[in-house]
Amino acid sequence: MTQAREPILKVRDLEVRFSLRGRTLTAIRGASLDVFEGESLAIVGESGSGKSVFVKSFMGMLDKNGLVTHGSIEYGGQDLAKFSAEKDWLKIRGRELAMVMQDPMTSLNPLKTVGAQIGEAIRLHQGLRGAQLKEAVVAMLEDVGIPNAAKRARQYPHQFSGGMRQRVVIAIAMACRPKILICDEPTTALDVTIQAQILSLIKELKQRHNLTTIYITHDLGVVANVADRIAVMYAGDVVELGTAEEIFYQPAHPYTWALLSSLPQLGIRGQDLYSIKGTPPNLFSHIKGDAFAPRNPQALAVDFEYRPPYFEISPTHKARTWLLDPRAPKVEPPPAIRHIRQVVGREDS
Amino acid sequence: MFKYFVKRMLLALLSLFVVLTIVFLLMRLMPVDGYFADRSDSMNEATKEAVLRSLGLLDPVPKQLLDFYGKLLRGDLGSSIVYRPRVPNAEILADKIPYSAYFGLASVTVSLVLGCGLGILMARSKAKFWDKIGTGYILLINAIPSIVYYLFFQVTVSGALGIPMLFSAKNPVTWILPLICMSLGGIASNAMWTRRYMVDELNKDYIALARAKGVKNSSIMVHHVLRNAFIPMAQYLPSNILYTVTGSIYVEALFSVPGMGGLLVTAIQRQDNTLVQALVLIYAGIGVVGLVLGDLLMALLDPRIALSKQGESR
Numbered sequence: 001m002t003q004a005r006e007p008i009l010k011v012r013d014l015e016v017r018f019s020l021r022g023r024t025l026t027a028i029r030g031a032s033l034d035v036f037e038g039e040s041l042a043i044v045g046e047s048g049s050g051k052s053v054f055v056k057s058f059m060g061m062l063d064k065n066g067l068v069t070h071g072s073i074e075y076g077g078q079d080l081a082k083f084s085a086e087k088d089w090l091k092i093r094g095r096e097l098a099m100v101m102q103d104p105m106t107s108l109n110p111l112k113t114v115g116a117q118i119g120e121a122i123r124l125h126q127g128l129r130g131a132q133l134k135e136a137v138v139a140m141l142e143d144v145g146i147p148n149a150a151k152r153a154r155q156y157p158h159q160f161s162g163g164m165r166q167r168v169v170i171a172i173a174m175a176c177r178p179k180i181l182i183c184d185e186p187t188t189a190l191d192v193t194i195q196a197q198i199l200s201l202i203k204e205l206k207q208r209h210n211l212t213t214i215y216i217t218h219d220l221g222v223v224a225n226v227a228d229r230i231a232v233m234y235a236g237d238v239v240e241l242g243t244a245e246e247i248f249y250q251p252a253h254p255y256t257w258a259l260l261s262s263l264p265q266l267g268i269r270g271q272d273l274y275s276i277k278g279t280p281p282n283l284f285s286h287i288k289g290d291a292f293a294p295r296n297p298q299a300l301a302v303d304f305e306y307r308p309p310y311f312e313i314s315p316t317h318k319a320r321t322w323l324l325d326p327r328a329p330k331v332e333p334p335p336a337i338r339h340i341r342q343v344v345g346r347e348d349s
Numbered sequence: 350m351f352k353y354f355v356k357r358m359l360l361a362l363l364s365l366f367v368v369l370t371i372v373f374l375l376m377r378l379m380p381v382d383g384y385f386a387d388r389s390d391s392m393n394e395a396t397k398e399a400v401l402r403s404l405g406l407l408d409p410v411p412k413q414l415l416d417f418y419g420k421l422l423r424g425d426l427g428s429s430i431v432y433r434p435r436v437p438n439a440e441i442l443a444d445k446i447p448y449s450a451y452f453g454l455a456s457v458t459v460s461l462v463l464g465c466g467l468g469i470l471m472a473r474s475k476a477k478f479w480d481k482i483g484t485g486y487i488l489l490i491n492a493i494p495s496i497v498y499y500l501f502f503q504v505t506v507s508g509a510l511g512i513p514m515l516f517s518a519k520n521p522v523t524w525i526l527p528l529i530c531m532s533l534g535g536i537a538s539n540a541m542w543t544r545r546y547m548v549d550e551l552n553k554d555y556i557a558l559a560r561a562k563g564v565k566n567s568s569i570m571v572h573h574v575l576r577n578a579f580i581p582m583a584q585y586l587p588s589n590i591l592y593t594v595t596g597s598i599y600v601e602a603l604f605s606v607p608g609m610g611g612l613l614v615t616a617i618q619r620q621d622n623t624l625v626q627a628l629v630l631i632y633a634g635i636g637v638v639g640l641v642l643g644d645l646l647m648a649l650l651d652p653r654i655a656l657s658k659q660g661e662s663r
Binding site for chain 2: 095103
């Protein structure tokens with residue numbers, strides 16, 4: 001369904017480095033990704049896999065000590081990786097890509113009314129002033145499902161609950177009228193009952209405004225719920241990419257197997273839950289071969305020597321693992337994830 | 350808000366009453382010899398008793414206390430006993446407070462403007478040139494005992510510029526050096542706190558969100574960082590301004606500024622009860638009023654602080 005379209009955002013061989021106390025950390029190691037217009041893409045991976053850094057580099061929001069050192073980020077005929085001046089980024093931030101951040105308790109300015117903070121975005125990107133601006137703010141709040149919007153606009157963030165604040169953050173992002181909405185773990189800080197509401201709100205806004213959405217998450221439940229396509233990241237690289245169906249039901253990379261096996265729902269009563277052995281690689285040092293090899297019980301000798309290329313499984317599905325090489329021995333995915341269909345039960349297709 | 354303010358003011362009055370009473374009683378515990386100073390030897394017992402009686406010091410302590418508060422309520426601060434005998438305390442203070450207040454207000458203004466300015470500059474160029482210069486300055490001011498650089502300004506700088514070493518109210522040039530001496534410390538501490546609170550704010554998530562929605566860095570500084578960083582400092586601003594009337598002991602003594610600095614020490618040493626009481630009233634009054642005003646200022650600036658009723662959250 002996505003292969004025929006031109007990507008709206010095209011990332012090639014992106015490398016992002018941070019300098020920390022005189023040492024260099026390579027957070028993104030030559031990752032590539034296409035994002036297609038109107039799709040909903042999820043980037044999954046454990047903490048420290050670089051998924052947040054990856055998307056922050058699309059908006060020039062890396063910390064001051066971080067730098068894109070290689071590769072390109074093509075968007076609207078420009079290479080964002082070459083941007084360095086603030087004035088270039090101001091044409092992208094909000095206007096083209098907007099972001100919803102993880103923790104709504106801290107992502108609003110505590111001293112400004114909610115209305116003022118939404119108004120700031122509307123003024124910047126829609127150029128409204130005065131009474132028109134006020135109306136637009138109230139409309140925006142109504143749009144994200146906040147009752148009593150006119151009154152609520154004059155209140156401060158501390159007068160809102162976590163779920164309501166996240167709606168405000170979403171309203172701010174939407175007020176920019178972006179083409180791509182990046183949701184960086186939008187439900188991680190919320191309690192479970194609110195999570196579903198926020199996800200369905202984002203889905204609804206996506207439909208209504210014809211948005212492209214990128215979710216970053218480590219919650220496979222969220223992914224199953226919202227994603228058309230999934231990119232699995234490990235140690236600063238996209239190790240597997242495919243449609244949600246493909247990733248959940250025909251995963252090919254041992255890391256994806258391990259990640260899926262860690263779903264608590266796949267556990268068997270009375271047995272320990274599955275966890276991936278070992279720790280992620282140290283990104284300060286050069287990584288030789290497949291970054292996941294040291295934690296992979298089925299690793300081949302070649303995994304420790306050479307970095308695998310992408311092997312195409314279908315036109316929409318590819319993975320970076322030597323297991324897919326024709327010369328590789330046949331390795332079966334762990335038995336647990338063969339039952340995943342009963343557990344994950346995606347509601348749409 | 351109003352109800353809260355009234356309640357705080359009543360509590361402030363109560364603290365003032367407690368402080369004054371304790372100081373009053375402590376002064377009565379001191380040996381009476383102090384009242385005669387060096388004339389003690391030349392006076393006989395009868396004369397001494399007559400002096401004490403005329404000062405009302407032989408009355409029972411509760412009566413003295415009542416008299417004191419009675420006068421105070423009529424706005425009478427009493428007259429000095431030893432420092433300038435029989436001159437009303439109010440007059441003594443009226444002579445001295447203006448000098449201290451002028452210097453104090455000027456130095457608060459200078460150190461606020463320059464200190465916060467330096468702090469903003471430092472926060473914006475964190476770990477770069479201006480930050481390092483500023484840190485060097487703050488370190489220097491805090492490491493050197495202030496009396497050392499006071500003397501440096503009084504002796505070396507005044508010599509180099511040909512400015513008189515001592516203050517004289519009629520010569521405007523002589524205002525400069527005491528003002529510099531009084532401001533250097535304030536500039537350093539204002540710069541340090543401004544930088545620190547700004548850097549704190551800059552690292553917060555809402556700044557990242559403001560950037561993500563496309564707000565310019567310069568307008569993030571003005572609209573988001575500055576006000577938020579100023580709030581923790583605002584609490585002490587009223588006290589700082591009010592305390593300027595009490596003057597600086599060192600600087601005033603060094604440049605012979607006829608201000609309030611050191612008056613309390615002198616009054617206690619010479620056991621000038623009424624003057625001590627008047628001064629304590631001023632110091633304690635400034636203390637409690639400053640705190641109340643500080644809290645009110647915070648409440649005005651920070652909507653999260655609900656003074657009167659519980660904030661609602663849904």
